[in-house]
Structure formats: structure tokens, C-alpha cells
Amino acid sequence: MIKAVRGTRDLLPPETALWNFVESTARQVFRQYNFQEIRTPIFEETQLFARSVGEETDIVSKEMYTWEDRSRAASEKGQSLTLRPENTAGVVRAYIEHKLWERPGVQKLYYMGPQFRRERPQKGRYRQFYQIGAEAIGPPSAGSESPLRDAEILEMLATLLDRLGIRNWTLELNSVGSASDRPRYFQALKKALDTVVAKMCADCQRRAVTNPLRVFDCKVPEDQPVIDKLPRISDYLDDASRAHFEEVQEILKSVGVPFVINSRLVRGLDYYTRTAFEFTHGALGAQNAILGGGRYDGLSEALGGPKAPGIGFAIGEDRLVMALEASAEKTSTPPDVYIAPMTGMNREAARLARELRSQDLIVELGDESFRIKKSLETARKLGARFAAIVGENEVKTGQFALKNLQNGEQISVPRNELAQSIQSKR
Numbered sequence: 001m002i003k004a005v006r007g008t009r010d011l012l013p014p015e016t017a018l019w020n021f022v023e024s025t026a027r028q029v030f031r032q033y034n035f036q037e038i039r040t041p042i043f044e045e046t047q048l049f050a051r052s053v054g055e056e057t058d059i060v061s062k063e064m065y066t067w068e069d070r071s072r073a074a075s076e077k078g079q080s081l082t083l084r085p086e087n088t089a090g091v092v093r094a095y096i097e098h099k100l101w102e103r104p105g106v107q108k109l110y111y112m113g114p115q116f117r118r119e120r121p122q123k124g125r126y127r128q129f130y131q132i133g134a135e136a137i138g139p140p141s142a143g144s145e146s147p148l149r150d151a152e153i154l155e156m157l158a159t160l161l162d163r164l165g166i167r168n169w170t171l172e173l174n175s176v177g178s179a180s181d182r183p184r185y186f187q188a189l190k191k192a193l194d195t196v197v198a199k200m201c202a203d204c205q206r207r208a209v210t211n212p213l214r215v216f217d218c219k220v221p222e223d224q225p226v227i228d229k230l231p232r233i234s235d236y237l238d239d240a241s242r243a244h245f246e247e248v249q250e251i252l253k254s255v256g257v258p259f260v261i262n263s264r265l266v267r268g269l270d271y272y273t274r275t276a277f278e279f280t281h282g283a284l285g286a287q288n289a290i291l292g293g294g295r296y297d298g299l300s301e302a303l304g305g306p307k308a309p310g311i312g313f314a315i316g317e318d319r320l321v322m323a324l325e326a327s328a329e330k331t332s333t334p335p336d337v338y339i340a341p342m343t344g345m346n347r348e349a350a351r352l353a354r355e356l357r358s359q360d361l362i363v364e365l366g367d368e369s370f371r372i373k374k375s376l377e378t379a380r381k382l383g384a385r386f387a388a389i390v391g392e393n394e395v396k397t398g399q400f401a402l403k404n405l406q407n408g409e410q411i412s413v414p415r416n417e418l419a420q421s422i423q424s425k426r
């Protein structure tokens with residue numbers, strides 16, 4: 001038997017109804033904050049991720065699905081391609097490629113779709129997973145650096161989680177400093193690492209040389225007490241970075257979005273500057289980050305674009321749905337009515353189904369070969385609220401037997417009032 005590949009999975013009904021509920025709620029909320037959808041390709045040139053997410057990150061160094069795409073003609077060059085492990089890089093590439101800075105204001109773009117990382121699969125961690133994300137990016141003159149942008153995005157996320165009915169989330173906030181804060185901090189961090197790095201894991205020893213901030217991504221338990229004593233970036237912010245971060249916090253307080261400061265939070269991608277954040281949820285176990293994001297003020301320039309500070313986030317939809325299941329209100333909608341045709345009545349039943357569906361009802365259609373008893377049993381199992389019986393007599397008189405499957409009551413209803421009778425009991 002051929003099975004789904006390790007780390008991938010099929011999403012089946014009724015769970016897919018939850019996914020749809022999440023996605024449609026997100027679309028509504030994003031529209032209210034004036035975000036619009038962008039769709040970028042699922043694969044990109046490998047270089048794009050290496051240059052944005054960073055060579056030394058776990059994502060780029062260990063987890064990407066990369067292949068050499070051979071040329072198909074002498075005129076074509078072979079190239080290294082990668083299934084996207086995240087979507088910020090693709091959005092910023094598109095921003096540059098389509099000169100989106102020529103459009104008015106800050107570009108506020110959202111996306112939904114699969115991402116791919118070759119991580120060790122476990123609960124809440126998959127190799128094909130789904131993100132719902134958004135980015136606000138634009139020239140500084142459009143206000144893209146304003147702390148109001150950061151706070152607006154965080155407040156939007158709080159609104160979305162609340163609307164989805166997800167409680168008990170925690171917003172963890174940090175500032176990872178601007179490009180001008182980094183050299184001073186790296187100097188201090190490297191100095192501190194020099195004295196302890198020999199006791200750390202092999203990955204950390206390498207990171208200490210190539211990209212010391214990545215030491216904070218280490219998950220090795222023995223290294224944690226050492227990491228806890230390393231200098232924190234938050235102590236190395238200059239006045240401008242500090243003021244920016246304080247203003248983000250003040251706006252959050254003024255709109256009533258609770259947060260905690262986590263000065264160890266650096267996020268696992270290299271492009272972040274200044275505000276960085278994660279929302280965690282208690283019911284999720286080890287993989288408790290429902291979403292993460294932050295500012296990436298230098299990313300556009302790193303990819304050859306103009307100065308275009310930005311901030312964004314990505315929600316792990318798999319984890320969000322898990323959190324919803326944990327706080328479970330089920331949202332799958334059963335059929336309004338099950339149409340049960342008597343012998344020889346399939347064509348009439350199809351006509352009636354078409355009529356009722358055109359009036360916005362969810363209709364399931366049985367088959368004339370079923371006996372009435374089997375039809376009603378099937379209708380009940382599907383959770384249908386009503387069954388309508390289609391026999392010769394019904395069609396001739398235009399009066400249909402409508403059975404309420406919740407209380408067993410059966411009434412006779414004229415054809416043109418069927419939809420209304422069913423709707424009135426919704």
C-alpha cells in the first residue's frame with residue numbers, strides 16, 4: 001500500500017471544516033485591517049532563502065527540500081530550486097520584482113498556503129505544514145517603520161485569535177535590535193561565548209564563529225543553563241531602538257493587548273531586526289508557538305531591492321487548528337435536508353435538490369433503490385435536520401412529506417414552501 005509521505009498528511013472532513021472556518025475568519029479580519037492577498041510560487045531559487053532566512057539557520061542548513069533542476073534545452077541553464085520553507089522571502093522578492101513601492105502607502109499583503117521543512121515529525125510539526133501570514137512593507141516615507149505598524153499587526157493577531165475563540169494565548173515580545181545595535185552586541189556575545197563555548201554542543205561551537213545569535217536556537221538541554229547566562233540583545237539597544245520598542249509597548253497597552261517580554265526570544269531566521277514576537281498556547285505541548293514574526297528592516301536591501309522596512313508574521317495553521325480542537329466548538333455544518341426518492345423517482349428528486357440548493361440549502365441526495373427506512377437511517381447518520389420524501393404522489397399533488405429528524409414530527413408542505421420551512425428551523 002502506498003501511504004502519505006512521512007511528515008505529510010491528508011486533511012479529511014469534518015476537520016477540513018475547521019480549516020475553512022479559520023481561513024475565512026482570517027480573510028475577514030485581514031480585510032478589516034486593509035490587507036490584500038498575495039500568492040507567490042511554492043518553489044523559488046534556493047539562493048532566495050539562503051540570502052534572506054540565512055545560511056546558518058536550521059531551516060537553510062538542514063531542513064530545505066532542494067534539488068538541481070536540470071536544463072531542458074541547450075539555451076536553458078540548470079538551477080538550484082527549493083520548496084519554500086516560509087513565505088516572507090517570496091513576498092519581498094515579489095515586492096522588488098513588481099516594484100510594489102510605486103503603489104501608494106505601505107503594502108499590506110497576506111497569504112495562506114503550504115510550506116516545507118524537513119524537520120523531525122511530531123505532534124504539531126510536519127514536513128508539509130500550512131501558514132497564514134501577512135507582511136506590511138514599504139518605503140520609510142510611507143510610514144513603514146512606525147511602531148504603530150508593529151502594534152497594529154499585534155492587535156490584529158489578538159483580534160483574530162479572539163474571533164476564532166482561542167483563549168489562553170500569550171504574546172511574547174522582544175526587540176532584537178537594529179543593524180547598528182548588532183556589532184556592539186555581537187562583540188559582547190562573542191566575548192562571553194569564548195569562555196564557555198568549549199562546553200557547548202558541536203552546532204553551537206560552529207554558530208559561535210559563523211552566526212553567534214543562532215546559539216539561542218539551541219535545543220540541547222545541557223546547553224540551556226549556559227545560554228541563559230549569555231548577554232541579551234535587549235541590553236544593547238541604542239536610544240532609537242529602545243524608543244521604538246517602548247512605543248510599540250505603549251500602543252499595545254493603550255489598545256489593551258496583553259504581552260510579556262521575553263529577552264531570550266531571537267527567532268530562528270536571520271532577517272529579523274527590532275520587534276520580534278511569538279504567540280504561544282498552553283494546550284499545544286512542546287510545539288507551543290502558534291505563530292511568530294517580527295520586523296525585517298534590511299531584508300529588501302539584502303535581496304537587491306530598495307530600502308523597504310517591513311513587519312509580518314506567520315501563523316502555523318496546523319497548530320492553530322489543534323488549539324481550536326482543544327477549545328472545541330465544532331463548526332462542521334451537516335446537511336439541512338436529505339432527499340429520499342421512492343422507486344423510479346431519481347429524476348424528480350434531482351430536480352427538487354436543484355431547487356432547494358438554489359435557495360441556499362445544504363442538500364444530500366439519496367437513491368431510489370433505498371427503502372424509506374434505509375434513507376431515514378442514512379439521513380440521521382449524516383446529521384441531516386430534515387428528510388423530504390419524493391414519491392409519485394408528492395410530485396403530482398405538489399405536497400411533500402417533510403420529516404423533522406430531530407423530533408420525528410412529519411408535516412406536509414407545498415413544494416414552493418419547502419425551503420422556507422427548512423430554513424425557519426435552522
Ligand code: HAM
Nearest residue numbers: 086088125126129289290291292293294312313314316
Ligand atoms: P517561523 O517561526 O519559522 O516564522 O514559522 C511561523 C510559524 O509556523 C511557527 O510559529 C509555527 O506555528 C509554524 N511552523 C513552523 N514550522 C512548522 C512545522 N514544521 N510544522 C508545523 N508548523 C510549523 C516564519 O516562517 C516567518 N516567515 C514569519 C514571518 C513573517 N516573519 C515576518 N513575516
